[in-house]
Amino acid sequence: MDLQSLRIFKTVAEEGSVSAAARRLHYVQSNVTARLRQLEDSLGTPLFHRANRRLQITPAGRTLLGYAGQLLGLAQAAQQAVRVDQTPHGPLLIGAMETAAAARLPQALAGFHRRHPQVELQLDTGPSDQLVAEVLAYRLDCALVSAPQEHAQLCSERVFTETLVLITAADVAPVRTPHDLPRAHLLAFRPGCGYRRRLEQWVAQAGIAPLRISGFGSFEAIIGCVAAGMGVSLLPASVVEPARRLGTIAVHPLPAALAQVDTLLIWREDAGRHAAREAFLACLREQGAEHESPACLPASPAVVERSTAG
Structure with a gap:
């Protein structure tokens, strides 16, 4: 089981097909297929289910994928550790x-x-x-x-x-506590965002249950919806400053423990x-x-x- 075979296997797993992996690696498709078969033969187990020109990774393949990432990462680290030329490239x-x-x-x-x-x-x-x-x-x-x-x-x-600020529609009165919020509809990034967690905790600690939380993939969409009166959000002051200057939103400072x-x-x-x-x-x-x-x-x-x- 050599590193190049692991690299090919990992790329196929990430791309979901041999053809896409071959394009990404700049290899001939038949070479990718052959190396993948050789790896499966050496391990004595299939790594993918093959159906309708798509590859679905098997349980054994998922196990190997975790090790492949570690082994390839360690190999790269080893090469960089012993290389005399440390010029970034x-x-x-x-x-x-x-x-x-x-x-x-x-x-x-x-x-x-x-x-x-x-x-x-x-x-x-x-x-x-x-x-x-x-x-x-x-x-x-x-x-x-x-x-x-x-x-x-x-x-x-x-x-x-970063300094986080609460943003609302432009016509909303100053907000000092969650009880001053015009409504409990929160606009935030998708789950897993640290800013979203802070906003949820701030409202929850005040005993306010939000009506709903809408998740977005970009801060521009969040700011636009806040300006339209859809709800409130918590974002870094650096990204909301242009909208504040235009007067499309209102910005409300927060306690340092929450803001910083x-x-x-x-x-x-x-x-x-x-x-x-x-x-x-x-x-x-x-x-x-x-x-x-x-x-x-x-x-x-x-x-x-x-x-x-x-």
Whole structure:
């Protein structure tokens, strides 16, 4: 069972078909099929059910997929650890919350690309819980997520501090407590978002049961629906500022304990040295040190910490 066969198997599992995997790997389709068959023969068990030109992974295949991610990740870490040339290059798979990708990453990614043009950047967005799972599964090299994150297999560094604000329709009177809300319809990102959890907890601690919670995939959609009077939301001040200036929404400050939330860069503890990831973290540190605006508190010097098991 060699690493290349595992890489082919993992790609087929992720793509769901041999043809798609072959295109992604730039291989001849027959080569992918042959290597997959050889791997199944060597293991003595089928890894996929084959029906209607689609492949469905078997229980044995799901078990192997977890090990494949770990083995390939360790192999990459080993290569980087012994390589004399630590110039950042190759792929760097980054995950980020939707709001961080919009408000924080453009400047950092532009500076990173100018310094390290040999790195192939790929950015995926999603809720914090999803991004943590992707990092743990070796599908992302690192990710920007909301604090707290406590996991024995993760390392983290605080790179930004966001100030969250409550937003409502423009004609709503000042809101100081959940009891001042015009209605208990909450608008938030999909489940797994740290900001959503804070909003739910804030309302629940006041003894108010929300009528319903609507989940969205983008902060633009949330702001638009809030402006239309559909409900209220909790978002970083940095992303709602343009709408506030236009007067389409009202922004309500919150207690510091609720409003201040750190953004962490996380990566697997066993990932080893990764020149591109470390260079990306350096860009984030510079941006965090330089950033000062009313919307965000300046980040204090970050300290690398290993998360503890929760």
